[in-house]
Amino acid sequence: xxxxxxxxxxxxxxxxxxxxxxxxxxxxxxxxxxxxxxxxxxxxxxxxxxxxxxxxxxxxxxxxxxxxxxxxxxxxxxxxxxxxxxxxxxxxxxxxxxxxxxxxxxxxxxxxxxxxxxx
Amino acid sequence: xxxxxxxxxxxxxxxxxxxxxxxxxxxxxxxxxxxxxxxxxxxxxxxxxxxxxxxxxxxxxxxxxxxxxxxxxxxxxxxxxxxxxxxxxxxxxxxxxxxxxxxxxxxxxxxxxxxxxxxxxxxxxxxxxxxxxxxxxxxxxxxxxxxxxxxxxxxxxxxxxxxxxxxxxxxxxxxxxxxxxxxxxxxxxxxxxxxxxxxxxxxxxxxxxxxxxxxxxxxxxxxxxxxxxxxxxxxxxxxxxxxxxxxxxxxxxxxxxxxxxxxxxxxxxxxxxxxxxxxxxxxxxxxxxxxxxxxxxxxxxxxxxxxxxxxxxxxxxxxxxxxxxxxxxxxxxxxxxxxxxxxxxxxxxxxxxxxxxxxxxxxxxxxxxxxxxxxxxxxxxxxxxxxxxxxxxxxxxxxxxxxxxxxxxxxxxxxxxxxxxxxxxxxxxxxxxxxxxxxxxxxxxxxxxxxxxxxxxxxxxxxxxxxxxxxxxxxxxxxxxxxx
Numbered sequence: 001x002x003x004x005x006x007x008x009x010x011x012x013x014x015x016x017x018x019x020x021x022x023x024x025x026x027x028x029x030x031x032x033x034x035x036x037x038x039x040x041x042x043x044x045x046x047x048x049x050x051x052x053x054x055x056x057x058x059x060x061x062x063x064x065x066x067x068x069x070x071x072x073x074x075x076x077x078x079x080x081x082x083x084x085x086x087x088x089x090x091x092x093x094x095x096x097x098x099x100x101x102x103x104x105x106x107x108x109x110x111x112x113x114x115x116x117x118x119x
Numbered sequence: 120x121x122x123x124x125x126x127x128x129x130x131x132x133x134x135x136x137x138x139x140x141x142x143x144x145x146x147x148x149x150x151x152x153x154x155x156x157x158x159x160x161x162x163x164x165x166x167x168x169x170x171x172x173x174x175x176x177x178x179x180x181x182x183x184x185x186x187x188x189x190x191x192x193x194x195x196x197x198x199x200x201x202x203x204x205x206x207x208x209x210x211x212x213x214x215x216x217x218x219x220x221x222x223x224x225x226x227x228x229x230x231x232x233x234x235x236x237x238x239x240x241x242x243x244x245x246x247x248x249x250x251x252x253x254x255x256x257x258x259x260x261x262x263x264x265x266x267x268x269x270x271x272x273x274x275x276x277x278x279x280x281x282x283x284x285x286x287x288x289x290x291x292x293x294x295x296x297x298x299x300x301x302x303x304x305x306x307x308x309x310x311x312x313x314x315x316x317x318x319x320x321x322x323x324x325x326x327x328x329x330x331x332x333x334x335x336x337x338x339x340x341x342x343x344x345x346x347x348x349x350x351x352x353x354x355x356x357x358x359x360x361x362x363x364x365x366x367x368x369x370x371x372x373x374x375x376x377x378x379x380x381x382x383x384x385x386x387x388x389x390x391x392x393x394x395x396x397x398x399x400x401x402x403x404x405x406x407x408x409x410x411x412x413x414x415x416x417x418x419x420x421x422x423x424x425x426x427x428x429x430x431x432x433x434x435x436x437x438x439x440x441x442x443x444x445x446x447x448x449x450x451x452x453x454x455x456x457x458x459x460x461x462x463x464x465x466x467x468x469x470x471x472x473x474x475x476x477x478x479x480x481x482x483x484x485x486x487x488x489x490x491x492x493x494x495x496x497x498x499x500x501x502x503x504x505x506x507x508x509x510x511x512x513x514x515x516x517x518x519x520x521x522x523x524x525x526x527x528x529x530x531x532x533x534x535x536x537x538x539x540x541x542x543x544x545x546x547x548x549x550x551x552x553x554x555x556x557x558x559x560x561x562x563x564x565x566x567x568x569x570x571x572x573x574x575x576x577x578x579x580x581x582x583x584x585x586x587x588x589x590x591x592x593x594x595x596x597x598x599x600x601x602x603x
Contacts, residue, residue: 088121088123
């Protein structure tokens with residue numbers, strides 16, 4: 001085995017050792033004083049109110065968040081394209097147009113089914 | 120200026136799947152923008168038009184042998200024949216779903232475009248000659264399949280199926296990516312040509328690890344034991360039309376991907392993967408058959424039977440010759456017709472209230488609906504492997520290629536397993552023809568599109584069984600240039 005193929009296992013072992021030492025040391029050295037307040041349910045600092053099952057929370061934000069991530073990640077592909085835009089020429093422009101067109105179809109779909117409306 | 124090669128070969132190779140994907144997008148927009156009453160068939164027909172466009176392109180290109188995108192995307196007999204399997208099964212799934220989804224209360228007309236997107240992914244998988252493109256195809260197919268499994272949103276079983284399939288599928292994707300990374304690290308390439316060229320000077324440990332990771336990832340998609348645990352629950356929970364697509368289209372795509380990857384890209388490593396596949400094939404067919412024996416629900420029984428068939432297919436891959444590759448492709452062709460048919464009969468039995476897919480629900484079916492019972496009998500006999508039906512020729516040529524290459528034990532175990540399988544297939548036939556029905560006759564609906572799809576499946580099962588040689592020669596010829 002040459003040096004380059006040894007680098008990966010060595011770094012893997014080092015990672016494991018570092019993690020083991022850090023977690024192990026804090027576990028061995030750290031003080032523990034369990035009490036009731038620590039064992040209580042933590043809900044953003046407030047006292048917990050009632051059962052979760054008895055009423056449902058609206059989670060409208062999740063759809064907004066998912067849609068944001070979808071379109072945000074797609075836009076990331078435009079940055080490398082912008083960097084080599086001149087060198088790719090018309091072909092690159094056509095490719096990106098096709099890509100954006102597919103995205104536009106998706107946007108038209110989510111718009112029409114009402115996923116962008118809050119209520 | 121960066122010159123990107125994009126000529127005739129590139130256009131031709133992407134045309135079939137692009138047409139299907141564009142058809143899917145048009146159908147998707149139509150489904151939401153055209154204000155229509157429920158029960159209309161326009162979205163289904165638009166989706167069929169997209170599939171038909173892909174089919175026309177595929178047939179027009181039959182006989183071409185071209186490498187495109189620097190050899191990373193194939194346009195050859197294997198990809199074109201695989202396209203035919205995917206397109207035919209998707210088209211029959213759409214026909215079978217019409218009326219079936221509405222009766223269950225599924226209003227989502229996105230079903231039809233999603234089937235097209237899944238099909239486009241399968242077609243990419245069938246042509247991929249680069250691990251990254253294979254990954255792309257798998258993801259395009261799987262993301263649509265996850266949603267399809269959960270398309271019956273109000274049904275807990277369907278939701279469970281979608282969640283299980285998604286979580287485990289995402290996990291399998293990790294294995295695939297780690298496998299790709301291992302090969303890239305070892306050989307410096309992701310294209311099959313590049314990997315072949317780099318195998319000789321690559322560190323052996325990385326190659327063995329990479330093969331293992333890829334076997335896990337692709338074995339999950341193809342439902343190979345021991346990566347099959349999700350299969351029964353997902354197949355049973357998903358709406359039956361989706362189950363049909365998953366057990367035919369998704370499985371076929373996984374097998375075409377496996378066959379091309381291992382016979383072509385990893386061909387020089389065959390001594391390593393052949394032994395793995397030998398063991399997995401025997402395990403898969405045995406576990407699938409033994410568990411299928413004890414099922415009281417026909418849909419679940421068919422899920423286990425599809426695992427058993429994955430074992431027979433994997434036996435063909437293990438043999439690894441071009442004859443065996445051709446046999447696997449022919450098997451996929453025959454398997455598509457008979458499996459779609461069997462699931463189609465289960466769809467026909469379901470009513471809005473109840474799926475009616477227990478073995479007891481099929482008792483005495485021959486008295487109540489003789490044509491349906493007759494069709495089911497043909498599909499089940501074909502799945503058993505009784506000549507002259509399609510299932511027999513599929514199995515026969517896999518066994519023939521195994522014996523031809525000197526794999527006698529594999530052939531013997533395969534034949535023994537087919538004998539076990541006969542028990543549970545014949546049990547359904549006995550229930551339909553020789554037992555008295557239980558309970559009142561369900562209020563069956565008449566579904567002309569489903570009837571047409573069942574007729575097509577029956578004709579396909581009989582015709583491919585009687586005249587397999589054309590397809591077989593084509594498939595063998597297609598693999599002759601791949602297995603080097």
